Amino acid sequence: MSVLKINGTEKVFDSGLPATLAALLEQLDVNAETVVAEVDGRIVERSEFEKTELHSGQAIELVRFVPGG
């Protein structure tokens, strides 16, 4: 069974993990252009999304800018 912890919540992927971070975002329907990611506490630049392979058990943080003062 493949599991990722995404923004603090465990998500089970019954039919296998998305191969890359870019594929994960596509599967979650999140616009990659506005997102920054951390994989196991390491920042992944947007240009690296396609190259970043995912492995079961990783903790993924997806953040983006929101309105604020």
Add this chain to the structure above:
Amino acid sequence: MDSLKIADRVFNSRLLVGTGKFASCRIMAEAIEASGTEIVTVALRRVDIENKDDDMLRAIDRDKYLLLPNTSGARTADEAVRLSRLARAATGINWVKLEVTPDPNYLLPDPVETLKAAEILIKDGFVVLPYINADPVLAKKLEDAGTATVMPLASPIGSNQGLKTRAALEIIIEEANVPVVVDAGLGLPSHAADAMEIGADAVLVNTAIATADDPVKMAQAFKLAVQAGRMAYNSGPEAAGKKAVASSPLTGFLTDE
């Protein structure tokens, strides 16, 4: 208006605008436009996986406005540093409005953690604009550490109380060698003008614009107030006195003396 230089960038507007609390994307964009600002602050949060359509900042033209990410939500130096690095990865620019606010009631900034985070971030190449209480000693320490500005609060954030920290702000302004941006608590254009008249280099306004009945008109009012306040400061205002000083001549009025 004379220009404002922060780090290596020059700005024509002395009003920074926060993007929080606007009723809609469209109103936010129109208010930003009306304010004449060149720097807008944004926060960083986890993507809501269940609600992907939460990208309100598409409305902001990034060629026109410098996005200044803040570290709101950080309660410690470490959290603020982490948020700053994420923000840098997102914008590609290294400016950050540093705020560390462990107190949930008044959202007052933690001076110890803020200084600690500033030192780490400056070493890491960031241009740091720290949000602080109006503490002249802390302001000096941050400046010595290499921050690009200091951003003392006028009163608790979102409180609309105006310049409650006036005496301390005046000392900070007198002693600072970096721009002083008065941030938080400015509820009316007159408060912003007040801050500019005592010599603040700029002000940051969010709540007072965003929560007005007509945010676009209020943004314009703040723009004019900041310009008026700066113009007054540059004109060298006379100090207040206790007694009356006649504006008209008091002698020679139809009497022989």
